Amino acid sequence: GQSLEQPSEVTAVEGAIVQINCTYQTSGFYGLSWYQQHDGGAPTFLSYNALDGLEETGRFSSFLSRSDSYGYLLLQELQMKDSASYFCAVMGSSASKIIFGSGTRLSIRP
């Protein structure tokens, strides 16, 4: 089967940098993506990595190491509005669907 692991909670200070890790186990691999979800809202797509390396989109960056089955989401210059749950998701054995991790709840304090 497929499985993903990410920390359940992370706390950080406004203006700081935080990294959310994700490890995965799949029988195949097409890519790793990240989503943000605010309480009561729908997930929104942040980024994806199909190849090894770092992808940067503004304050957010995502990294992938396929050999380590590992990725992370890096959030810089944290703002209070970044308080949300962050999900990693993998397209593994099938190219037609993605499987989500259980999410990391990011809390930011002033």
Add this chain to the structure above:
Amino acid sequence: DGGITQSPKYLFRKEGQNVTLSCEQNLNHDAMYWYRQDPGQGLRLIYYSQIVNDFQKGDIAEGYSVSREKKESFPLTVTSAQKNPTAFYLCASTGTTALGYTFGSGTRLTVV
């Protein structure tokens, strides 16, 4: 503006009833998906469809049914066979970037 519309936003179901959740998209996306989310949990795949008149079971399809008669529409029926249907249901679609889903705003279903 293009997007996905889910309705209703809140739905209450009596025990033993079937209910249907609506999902409509105007993004011209081929693939559509239904996920279930329980409090504090991730998203679990119920059903998905890559083309009209075709759909596949996800990881938790028991007690649910779907249809895909039109490209724009992918309704989900929660049947009485689903023993614990109270959850947040999310519909999504994707086009060429298969890893980048667009989600609807969700339907919160409660059994009363």
